[in-house]
Amino acid sequence: MSTVQLPARPSRLSLAVRDSATMLRRNLLHARRYPSLTLNLLLTPIMLLLLFVYIFGDTMSAGIGGGGADRSEYVAYLVPGLLLMTIGSTTIGTAVSVSNDMSEGIIARFRTMAIHRGSVLVGHVVGSVLQSIVSVVLVGAVGVAIGFRSTDATVLEWLAAFGLLVLFAMALTWIAVGMGLISPNAEAASNNAMPLIFLPLISSTFVPVDAMPGWFQPIAEYQPFTPAIETLRGLLLGTEIGHNGWLAVAWCLGLAVLGYFWSTSKFNDDPK
Amino acid sequence: MTDLAIAANGLRKSYGDKTVLDGVDLTVPEGTIFSLLGPNGAGKTTAVKILSTLISADPGTGDIHIGGHNLAADPQAVRATIGVTGQFSAVDGLITGEENMLLMADLHHLSKSEGRQVTAELLERFDLVEAAKKPASTYSGGMKRRLDIAMTLVGNPRIIFLDEPTTGLDPRSRHNMWQIIRELVSDGVTVFLTTQYLEEADELADRIAVLNDGRIAAEGTAEELKRIVPGGHVRLRFTDPAAYQSAASALREVTRDDESLTLQLPSGGSQRELRSLLDRLDSAGIEADELTVHTPDLDDVFFALTGGGADIPNQPKESAR
Known part of the structure; x- marks a missing residue:
């Protein structure tokens, strides 16, 4: 074998960053060219927000906080959960687009190129997190338009809230990427990712966990969405956070790490 | 042996109990066109996938060297040497032809200006200038294949794998593709070509290996192979x-x-x-x-070697006199 010294290659990290940035640009180009998927997924949380405020709002609010809450208080209660549900909904789009992408010949081409292997997935994840943030801002704007106001949140609390949303989006996105990778087609990906939109329905998004049947409360309380919702509520509205803070962070880190290893190992398998 | 672009010993691959490649030896000298000829399902694509690092060979496969690099030990070095145009177009249909080319330039770490220059040259060379700003999904089969090869060439690969590059193309596009392939070799590039068209192998390849049921049934120049069958x-x-x-x-x-x-x-x-x-x-x-x-032509060779039952498009080449 030859022992000729190759010209110094750029470091692995700088290659990884550069290739990931290229893949991110590709994904953002897709999202910009074909925004309908992202926008459709936005409809669910917005519809639910309007439905629960304007149609069920009086009834729902009457049963919350020992009764006597009004509709505007229910808006405040609802918005944090729906912001996180927006992330869940956006990541269904991630699963679908990853699954679509994997069926394209271009991915096989990427695999035969001397590029950083993980960059394909990192591009998807970062692109999807950015889309989640944009979606959260849009749903948040609708929330503000119908009367949501943060009560006395400090700059630090705003930053923490933002950080939590990004972390949560990243965790769900890695899981969604894995779901996209194991799905043979877009329909399957959309089905496999259902828990991401179903879980917020059985969390404290719409009603407090206390108001649920006793046997169900542990499920609702300890699933990934509820601690994140309660933490976000606490940061924006000053309610009690308690153990939900570290629980939320633990869930996010756990899911992100799990999703990362799951996705990369699936991606490194021989393609069919 | 530094003048071998591809050297593979005992290539093996099976899926479950179906053996796709059963000990295939391949050697391709630099700067030549090698054609792997075989019916559908013979294992041609699997061979390309293994040699291009897309899938791994089964244990028991001997050493594989591509461009002097050991495929198992240093797949990234192999990837830096090769270009692959697969059977199913490896273009991103959602973005334009030009964006596809610039994407390749970025992934080969060319500078912005280099990337734009290479893109413009290749789009011109492959007659895609007019379509450059249209989404690749709107391209015809021939255009997609040309874009595909243009993308493969961005990195200036020394060894190019072409998996059935003309399958599904009309006669004119097929002849265009042949011209393109000949030009590649005149630049000193090695081409590993799979095809199910005997005429194509005859037309292009310096050496031909006939793959049947995961084994090489015969190998040689077109002339040598034709001598195998009676007159x-x-x-x-x-x-x-x-x-x-x-x-x-x-x-x-x-x-x-x-x-x-x-x-x-x-x-x-x-x-x-x-x-x-x-x-x-x-x-x-x-x-x-x-x-x-x-x-006698390669059809005869082919049918003689593969038992005749192969489901390949049969193109009788008889000349009435």
């Missing part, structure tokens, strides 16, 4: 059953096909042999409706 034959076709019958009895050594009323008799196709055949027909007062001379 040509003359075929006589009749419409009148009576004429057919009398011809069959007048001529010896014929193979009869009663269904289509054709007779086939071995012949080298020389003027002398043909004259003697015609004399015999004349003296018996027989007139055939059609006489064709068939010289």
